[in-house]
Amino acid sequence: MTIERASANEYFLEATPLRVADHIHSRDAFVDSEAAGLEVALFESLEMLPPGGLLPIDFAQARVSSEAARRFLRRGIFRLTGGELPDRFIVFQNAKDSRYNLKVMLKTEGLVAVVRTGDATTELIGAVDPAVQQTYDYLKTRTEGTAKQVATDLGLANISTATNRLSNLAASGLVRRMGPRPAIGGGREYFYAAVA
Amino acid sequence: MHDISSVSALRASVLPELSSGSVVWVHVSGLGVDASSHDAIGSTLCRCGLGAERGVRLPSTVILDWTRTDVLAAEALAYFTVVARRMMAIGIQTIICMPSTKTGYVAIEGIVRDLVNAGARAVQPATQFSDTASLLASAASFQLDDSGQQSDFIEVCGEGIAKSGAEPSVREIAEALLREALQNARTHSEATMAAGAGLSFRRRRPRLVQVGIADDGIGVARSVLARGAHTDLREFADATIALAVVNGTLSGRNAGHGGGGFSLVLREALESFSARVTIRTGSALLRMEGADPTRWRIRHLTRGFGTQIRFEFPVLASAISKV
Numbered sequence: 425m426t427i428e429r430a431s432a433n434e435y436f437l438e439a440t441p442l443r444v445a446d447h448i449h450s451r452d453a454f455v456d457s458e459a460a461g462l463e464v465a466l467f468e469s470l471e472m473l474p475p476g477g478l479l480p481i482d483f484a485q486a487r488v489s490s491e492a493a494r495r496f497l498r499r500g501i502f503r504l505t506g507g508e509l510p511d512r513f514i515v516f517q518n519a520k521d522s523r524y525n526l527k528v529m530l531k532t533e534g535l536v537a538v539v540r541t542g543d544a545t546t547e548l549i550g551a552v553d554p555a556v557q558q559t560y561d562y563l564k565t566r567t568e569g570t571a572k573q574v575a576t577d578l579g580l581a582n583i584s585t586a587t588n589r590l591s592n593l594a595a596s597g598l599v600r601r602m603g604p605r606p607a608i609g610g611g612r613e614y615f616y617a618a619v620a
Numbered sequence: 621m622h623d624i625s626s627v628s629a630l631r632a633s634v635l636p637e638l639s640s641g642s643v644v645w646v647h648v649s650g651l652g653v654d655a656s657s658h659d660a661i662g663s664t665l666c667r668c669g670l671g672a673e674r675g676v677r678l679p680s681t682v683i684l685d686w687t688r689t690d691v692l693a694a695e696a697l698a699y700f701t702v703v704a705r706r707m708m709a710i711g712i713q714t715i716i717c718m719p720s721t722k723t724g725y726v727a728i729e730g731i732v733r734d735l736v737n738a739g740a741r742a743v744q745p746a747t748q749f750s751d752t753a754s755l756l757a758s759a760a761s762f763q764l765d766d767s768g769q770q771s772d773f774i775e776v777c778g779e780g781i782a783k784s785g786a787e788p789s790v791r792e793i794a795e796a797l798l799r800e801a802l803q804n805a806r807t808h809s810e811a812t813m814a815a816g817a818g819l820s821f822r823r824r825r826p827r828l829v830q831v832g833i834a835d836d837g838i839g840v841a842r843s844v845l846a847r848g849a850h851t852d853l854r855e856f857a858d859a860t861i862a863l864a865v866v867n868g869t870l871s872g873r874n875a876g877h878g879g880g881g882f883s884l885v886l887r888e889a890l891e892s893f894s895a896r897v898t899i900r901t902g903s904a905l906l907r908m909e910g911a912d913p914t915r916w917r918i919r920h921l922t923r924g925f926g927t928q929i930r931f932e933f934p935v936l937a938s939a940i941s942k943v
Contacts, residue, residue: 454799454803531884
């Protein structure tokens with residue numbers, strides 16, 4: 425696996441994409457068993473990621489049903505968000521053809537993921553809470569952000585609310601939490617960068 | 621030996637056997653889920669060993685007659701493919717009277733060629749006339765354990781939808797629906813084969829693309845009843861059980877999800893694209909349209925073999941309500 429410094433955000437180390445098409449037998453993966461090899465490949469790739477590593481999952485020339493997506497993504501995402509492989513991230517790319525199938529799988533499982541869209545931006549799909557959406561949209565427009573900045577710029581009642589939102593995003597694997605570092609005006613602060 | 625030089629000659633040559641029941645003449649116009657004779661054709665197919673209880677005396681020959689079918693439907697083309705193949709598999713001599721409409725003829729030409737190679741016989745129509753439908757994807761059958769064949773069908777349908785002038789997102793969601801439906805067929809239906817076809821109706825307002833699939837499986841209700849946890853539902857009609865499944869009530873997932881992958885993608889298609897869907901599974905007939913994406917209209921049929929699904933999407937941007 426080649427690790428390259430990501431151009432989208434300097435806080436992530438982008439790995440060589442995992443190409444879905446290389447691990448399924450035809451262009452479509454319909455059923456659970458057809459995605460078993462893909463799940464193994466995903467686990468191997470995730471385990472090789474360094475802290476701050478970002479694994480793009482590339483759906484070019486491949487399409488998956490929600491059942492196949494559940495088989496190959498569900499446990500991988502749980503390993504990332506459950507603390508087994510902390511500080512590692514995934515992002516989907518070229519997923520246009522499987523967008524609806526991925527969306528319903530994530531929604532059913534209560535998961536959220538970041539998708540790179542064709543116009544060089546990203547969006548969230550799955551069980552997206554409006555507060556998560558708003559905070560992610562704010563963070564993706566900048567290199568990094570702190571709870572104080574989020575609270576001020578989004579007009580939240582206090583910093584605790586912003587901290588809760590950012591913690592939720594970090595727990596879902598949608599942003600990277602870094603720090604603490606000295607804060608301007610004293611104290612220490614964590615800062616966050618959106619997966620993109 | 622039956623005279624297959626023309627439809628009238630065939631009719632004359634089978635008259636005595638028609639009365640004795642050893643030959644069954646099926647007007648396939650009823651294969652479409654909208655057809656008024658759709659319920660009746662379920663019973664006729666039962667006589668031919670499709671969906672029947674054990675002990676039915678099968679006819680020696682079945683004639684599948686397309687000549688009187690002037691309104692095509694994608695799910696009818698798909699179902700025809702499944703029905704003809706299944707009849708041949710159980711040893712019934714099959715004679716196909718080819719459609720008089722040009723689109724219908726082209727749609728099943730390839731399949732009929734395969735069937736003829738396998739022992740079926742075909743009767744050519746006396747005349748051919750144009751119809752209002754054009755072809756997105758010819759009828760194609762696929763083994764359910766062959767993902768490549770299903771991928772090819774989805775690809776052909778997608779390309780056809782794109783060429784019809786539909787928005788790219790219509791192609792995306794139609795392909796997503798097909799993927800979910802075929803996955804369900806493979807996982808739950810115990811089907812040995814499935815088939816699909818696609819049509820475009822340019823003269824309808826709004827213009828429509830229509831994709832139909834069919835399989836020879838046990839249907840939603842029997843699949844649910846086969847699971848130990850749901851055997852107490854056996855007193856309910858097929859339509860009631862199928863309705864519970866598409867609403868997500870029996871999905872086994874947490875409440876609030878609204879069903880499995882198929883139901884969720886379907887809901888998106890109905891709400892965002894003004895799609896219409898009709899599902900005939902066993903003796904259940906369910907319809908829903910984008911205008912009212914919360915209420916299934918159900919109809920209880922007498923009989924039904926396998927499953928048919930029809931998706932319809934309006935093509936013109938002005939016809940798409942909420943994009």
